[in-house]
Amino acid sequence: QLQLQESGPGLVKPSETLSLTCTVSGGSISNTIYYWGWIRQPPGKGLEWIASIYYSGSTHYNPSLKSRVTMSVDTSKNQFSLNVNSVTPADTAVYYCARLTPVLDYWGQGTLVTVSS
Amino acid sequence: QSVLTQPPSVSAAPGQKVTISCSGSTSNIGNNYVSWYQQLPGTAPKLLIYENNRRPSGIPDRFSGSKSGTSATLGITGLQTGDEADYYCVTWDTSLSAGRVFGGGTRLTVL
Numbered sequence: 001q002l003q004l005q006e007s008g009p010g011l012v013k014p015s016e017t018l019s020l021t022c023t024v025s026g027g028s029i030s031n032t033i034y035y036w037g038w039i040r041q042p043p044g045k046g047l048e049w050i051a052s053i054y055y056s057g058s059t060h061y062n063p064s065l066k067s068r069v070t071m072s073v074d075t076s077k078n079q080f081s082l083n084v085n086s087v088t089p090a091d092t093a094v095y096y097c098a099r100l101t102p103v104l105d106y107w108g109q110g111t112l113v114t115v116s117s
Numbered sequence: 118q119s120v121l122t123q124p125p126s127v128s129a130a131p132g133q134k135v136t137i138s139c140s141g142s143t144s145n146i147g148n149n150y151v152s153w154y155q156q157l158p159g160t161a162p163k164l165l166i167y168e169n170n171r172r173p174s175g176i177p178d179r180f181s182g183s184k185s186g187t188s189a190t191l192g193i194t195g196l197q198t199g200d201e202a203d204y205y206c207v208t209w210d211t212s213l214s215a216g217r218v219f220g221g222g223t224r225l226t227v228l
Contacts, residue, residue: 037217046119046222047154047162047205060216096161103152104207104217105173107161 002026004097004108012091012115018084022097022108029078030055035100038071038082040093041110048093052100053080087115120145121206121220128226129196137191137223139206145218149209151189153182156203156222165204166191198227 008020022036029036037052051061053071061069065084073080084091094110122140129135139151151169154162164173166182169189181192189206206220 039219046203047207047219049217049219052216062216102209103150103164103167104154104162105164105167107163110161 002099002106004099004106006095006097006108006111008095008111008113010112010114012087012113013117014088014115015086018082018087018091018113018115020082020095020097020111020113022080022082024078024080024099029073029080030075033101035102036073036080037098037100037104039096039098039104041096042090042093050082050084050095089115091115119221120210120218121208123204123206123220123223125221126224126226128228130228131196131198133196134192134194135196135225136193137204137206137225139189139191139220141187141189141208141218143187144212145187145208145210146184146189147187148211151182151184151206151208153180153189153191154205154207155200156205158202162205193225196227201225201227 003025005023012018035052038050041047051071053059059071068085070083092115094112096110097108098104099106153166155165156162169184170182179194183190203222205222210218
């Protein structure tokens with residue numbers, strides 16, 4: 001059974017960089033069928049697409065976040081990561097990682113990241 | 118402001134049927150498959166419908182999907198209290214270079 005697990009700091013200061021990692025178990029991140037993505041959900045609000053990546057490193061970003069977001073993949077660790085720089089309180093959200101087939105068929109449980117001084 | 122438009126809330130009694138609409142444009146719903154997700158309180162979203170009307174293994178046939186033009190609809194029959202959740206439609210948008218767009222979500226209340 002495929003499992004995804006987000007990890008990273010739960011609190012980030014304004015203007016700093018938010019860094020999260022998604023560890024995939026029960027399957028290979030190098031499988032050529034799949035993309036891998038990040039989605040976020042501010043408290044009490046809806047879902048927002050952030051970005052996706054292929055095992056080769058090819059990426060696609062939400063245009064509204066593209067200037068601040070970077071995704072990367074580490075096939076040796078079966079992980080992919082997300083960096084969001086120059087964060088503000090508006091970046092406070094539950095961040096989910098997911099597999100794309102291309103629908104989002106497997107999700108991590110999500111991790112809450114709060115941006116506050 | 119979401120690219121895809123959903124009603125903020127719908128409600129119906131147990132055993133009844135409800136539909137949730139999702140409206141978009143030719144750059145998204147009009148030319149791409151739609152999927153639907155259920156998000157129970159405090160949990161990650163779960164795939165309910167993909168490719169407009171297909172159900173993953175384990176999803177009961179009480180859940181159905183359809184698409185016409187630039188709109189899609191999720192239908193739920195035989196409502197149960199356990200169906201109380203937020204529901205989201207998702208598709209691609211060709212203007213976003215393979216990025217996904219979400220509806221704003223619809224809160225279903227089973228009265």
